[in-house]
Amino acid sequence: MNDLEPTGMVPTDMAGAAEIARAVASGAVSARAVTEAALARVTALNTRLNAFTDLLPARALAAAEAVDAARAAGRASGPLAGVPFAVKNLFDIAGLPTRAGSLINRGRAPAARDAALVRRMEAAGAILLGGLNMGEYAYDFTGENVHDGASRNPHDPSRMTGGSSGGSGGAVASGMVPLALGSDTNGSIRVPAAFCGLFGLKPTYGRLSRAGSFPFVSSFDHLGPLARGTRDLALAYDAMQGPDPEDPAQAPRAPEPVLPELEKGADGLRIAVAGGHFLRNGDPECFAAVDRVARALGATAQIELPEAARARAAAFVITASEGAALHLDRLRARPGDFDPATRDRLIAGAAIPAAWVNRAQRFRRWYRDRVLALFEGTDIILAPSTPCRAPALGQASILMDGATLPLRPNIGVFTQPVSFIGLPVCAVPVWVDDGLPLGVQVIAPPWREDLALRVARVLERLGVARSRIPS
Numbered sequence: 001m002n003d004l005e006p007t008g009m010v011p012t013d014m015a016g017a018a019e020i021a022r023a024v025a026s027g028a029v030s031a032r033a034v035t036e037a038a039l040a041r042v043t044a045l046n047t048r049l050n051a052f053t054d055l056l057p058a059r060a061l062a063a064a065e066a067v068d069a070a071r072a073a074g075r076a077s078g079p080l081a082g083v084p085f086a087v088k089n090l091f092d093i094a095g096l097p098t099r100a101g102s103l104i105n106r107g108r109a110p111a112a113r114d115a116a117l118v119r120r121m122e123a124a125g126a127i128l129l130g131g132l133n134m135g136e137y138a139y140d141f142t143g144e145n146v147h148d149g150a151s152r153n154p155h156d157p158s159r160m161t162g163g164s165s166g167g168s169g170g171a172v173a174s175g176m177v178p179l180a181l182g183s184d185t186n187g188s189i190r191v192p193a194a195f196c197g198l199f200g201l202k203p204t205y206g207r208l209s210r211a212g213s214f215p216f217v218s219s220f221d222h223l224g225p226l227a228r229g230t231r232d233l234a235l236a237y238d239a240m241q242g243p244d245p246e247d248p249a250q251a252p253r254a255p256e257p258v259l260p261e262l263e264k265g266a267d268g269l270r271i272a273v274a275g276g277h278f279l280r281n282g283d284p285e286c287f288a289a290v291d292r293v294a295r296a297l298g299a300t301a302q303i304e305l306p307e308a309a310r311a312r313a314a315a316f317v318i319t320a321s322e323g324a325a326l327h328l329d330r331l332r333a334r335p336g337d338f339d340p341a342t343r344d345r346l347i348a349g350a351a352i353p354a355a356w357v358n359r360a361q362r363f364r365r366w367y368r369d370r371v372l373a374l375f376e377g378t379d380i381i382l383a384p385s386t387p388c389r390a391p392a393l394g395q396a397s398i399l400m401d402g403a404t405l406p407l408r409p410n411i412g413v414f415t416q417p418v419s420f421i422g423l424p425v426c427a428v429p430v431w432v433d434d435g436l437p438l439g440v441q442v443i444a445p446p447w448r449e450d451l452a453l454r455v456a457r458v459l460e461r462l463g464v465a466r467s468r469i470p471s
Contacts, residue, residue: 017083017178017232024082031067031082035060035127038084042176049152051170053089054131063127078125085179088165089131091115092212100214101134103147103337115212117240124239132167136339138216140164141191141411146339150393154470159390162191169196172226175469179227179236185220187415193427194439195390197467200226201233204446205422206251209244217322228467230457234259261450266458271299274383277308281400281413282387289430289438290384296464306370311417314360320349321357368421375445380455384414385427385439426452428465
């Protein structure tokens with residue numbers, strides 16, 4: 001990351017959240033100047049990249065002025081004071097209908113208040129710029145939205161950002177904002193992180209409140225941040241922690257800050273590479289990225305997640321069934337207003353027999369017990385994030401394990417077996433050549449986000465994992 005420019009100057013677009021917050025707190029730059037610069041960059045880039053669907057300049061500038069006024073009055077600045085951020089448009093934003101990437105939701109009444117995580121980010125001093133593009137109802141791995149247009153990858157605008165948090169990936173990777181929030185049901189933070197060259201954190205299921213976000217599959221849905229560095233991830237994650245009775249799935253755990261743990265290193269941690277399912281089904285470059293990370297960490301062990309392919313199949317069954325149940329009324333009333341690909345999968349999900357869903361849930365419990373047993377002898381598991389680099393917009397198929405398969409459902413081949421049981425993952429960006437970035441999942445036991453972030457930080461300090469803003 002570049003340092004901020006001299007006192008009174010606006011931070012460069014390369015500055016991260018930690019640098020901005022430090023400069024605002026010290027008076028080196030005002031929150032208003034930071035916000036104006038971010039709004040100008042969004043205006044300059046969004047026509048080409050299509051990351052933002054809703055921009056809120058008046059709200060953002062008012063919030064920035066409040067941060068500056070608090071500092072002038074001698075009140076303590078929050079850990080994210082003056083830091084611009086944006087959120088996937090499935091987060092409630094007061095005064096806007098919560099789109100969730102759909103046409104139908106635009107007719108909803110505006111949200112009466114912000115989502116819980118938006119409120120927590122703002123309580124830490126962050127400045128909300130607006131809502132971000134996403135796949136319809138989060139049922140997407142590509143970032144291609146038929147209603148709002150495709151999010152475009154800043155490293156090559158002819159390619160996908162990944163989804164469904166595609167606008168979140170594009171906004172951070174292009175330098176529009178240093179932080180964005182997304183959701184991850186089957187991989188929707190980790191896929192954009194891989195395709196756009198970012199760090200992304202999918203916390204343990206039940207760790208962060210989902211109150212005020214539009215659901216997809218309640219038993220899988222997670223919310224989390226994307227950033228260009230591990231310190232920024234940790235700052236955002238710590239700001240959002242804490243129990244919330246409005247999310248019944250959230251565990252009643254006290255905050256466990258990760259920022260103080262970030263620099264502890266990886267010495268003594270037992271790290272293994274996921275084998276079997278995670279060493280097939282992808283391009284050689286994806287496995288080369290994992291190998292590079294493993295060698296940097298001195299990890300030589302290999303471990304196999306039992307029945308990972310079956311776990312992915314069970315995740316498909318539960319996703320389709322739960323998603324369909326949520327949308328039945330919309331499917332009946334307005335079938336023509338869905339993306340046809342989303343609609344058809346939801347209709348198919350509605351036809352899945354209950355016995356299949358029950359069997360998938362029983363398998364889920366079996367699989368969780370056996371994967372958790374692996375962590376008795378292992379602290380971290382490494383796996384690819386995606387089976388390929390960012391595909392071209394409109395690409396329909398992918399070559400996997402010698403077979404040509406539909407692209408859209410198969411981007412999550414490596415992420416689904418992990419989120420299926422709610423494990424915490426820090427996705428890290430890796431370049432193995434001069435081409436587009438790749439992603440590696442750093443997977444930890446439940447509630448040990450600190451371990452995943454520590455390993456990601458080591459990789460960042462070694463230069464093995466890093467983000468690049470395209471020129």
